[in-house]
Amino acid sequence: MDAATFRRRAVYGRWAVASAFFFNGFLVGSWAPQIPVFMTRLGISEFTLGLLILVFGIGALASMPWCGYLIEKHGSRAVIKGFAIFCSFSLLLVALAPNVISAAPALFLFGAVIGGMDVAMNANAVEVEKKLSRAVMSSSHGFWSLGGFAGGGLGGILIEAHGHLAHAVVVTIIAIAIGLIAFRFMITEDAPVRHEKQKLTFPTNPLIYLIGLMALFSMVPEGSVLDWAALYLRQERGADIATAGFAFAAFSGTMSIMRFLGDGVRDRFGAVNTLRISALIGASGMLAASIAPTSWIAILAFAFSGLGIANMVPIAFSAAGNQQGTSSGVALSMVTLMGYSGILVAPSAIGFVGGKTGFGPIYMVLAGLLVVVALMANLARSADQKVR
Known part of the structure; x- marks a missing residue:
């Protein structure tokens, strides 16, 4: 060809x-x-x-x-x-x-x-x-x-x-x-490489699980904004129903825009730098939302956080899919499983805890999770591999 x-x-x-x-x-x-x-x-x-x-x-x-x-x-x-x-x-x-x-x-x-x-x-x-x-x-x-x-x-x-x-x-x-x-x-792999022989197996490379942890820590804040931000603004910041609804709308809007811009940013600055800066932006916005004195400041903070969180999971997925010695399918199945637990399972536990403590402290803790991702950013080096 x-x-x-x-x-x-x-x-x-x-x-x-x-x-x-x-x-x-x-x-x-x-x-x-x-x-x-x-x-x-x-x-x-x-x-x-x-x-x-x-x-x-x-x-x-x-x-x-x-x-x-x-x-x-x-x-x-x-x-x-x-x-x-x-x-x-x-x-x-x-x-x-x-x-x-x-x-x-x-x-x-x-x-x-x-x-x-x-x-x-x-x-x-x-x-x-x-x-x-x-x-x-x-x-x-x-x-x-x-x-x-x-x-x-x-x-x-x-x-x-x-x-x-x-x-x-x-x-x-x-x-x-x-x-x-x-x-x-649609294209596909030139020839599916069978690194793992069992019918159903888990990756043996521990780095896959660390990348999955980064995906989890990136997606828990996303799921928490989706499920609980409106309630947080309503109950703890005195917002009316219409205003409370803007929390996730602003967050998802900035995420969508940044995802379309993210590939160019990543190609220019590299996956590690992009992930580290994105995580710190996400953490800053989440922390600001947790201590915001008014609902509109919290909404702006959630929007700022969305700018950072937008490209964290895509970079983690690219890093998992490029791991040497493990097929991209096996690696991605585990990282996707771990990451999506942050949206599908974790918010239930967060809702229970938030009902006892309030959601302000919850978003402060979630900011800490994003800082952890920033510290782990070097693990995403493989996301920049472009091998035919």
Whole structure:
């Protein structure tokens, strides 16, 4: 294959994996406006709804360790396509569930295929980075955020106009169309390298777990802002409901913008420097939010923190996927599992503690976790490896 053809396929693959991130985020974003209807339709309490949402998270975490084996055996492209088929119909399955007994396994499956695809598309983004010899991970996560925004925005309009079932059908059609048009251009590893022989195994390189810890410490603050920032502003800073809602909006808005800018920043300054500075920015914003005297200052602080946190997880994923001696799928399955625990599991514990101590001290502790990531930044050196 000549250089021009190699480059062209890599560029097509870059936009194909961006489409995969958008696809995944679009489905997750489409679930969000379904939740109030889901609760009313099944006649369940907030407590039961919380348990069902936890089932979604458990499904995601349960599937992630298996993805390393699947990617190692079949390549990330085949795994993405396989999970995408199930993802396309998963929201429709939840929308059709008539009761809690059927909704629970439907949500578990939804979480499992979304989580499995998440691992595979991150592995594919690492491969694109190798072939293009430049970073694409941060902007890929930006496309996930963009997909979530599109799914949530379109969902509210369609459900209001045509009902939850019609919305789920439209989402299914859009997902299938994205897959058919974009995923055929996806690249894959030249030959899946089987470093680990067992059917299901865990990485033997301890550095993988340290990188996973960095991902965890980076994602716990993100999950905490998502789940508890509005309540913090409402209860402890006297904000009204409308103002409290701006906390996560400002945080996610700056994260989305910075993720699209992050690849260029990382290519210029290197992964280690970018991660260290990003972690310190995130910690500064989180600390300022914890001691802010007014709700609007806290909102600005959360927005500033989002600028830093935006690119921390993408760098950690790139570092894991480039570890020598371990396949990118095996490494990423573990780092993704550890990282996403920070969004799917940790906020429950944070809510319990915050109810006893208040959330100001919680955000102060989370700032400390981000400082720890800054101190560990040298472990992300492998994120700058660009090897064909």
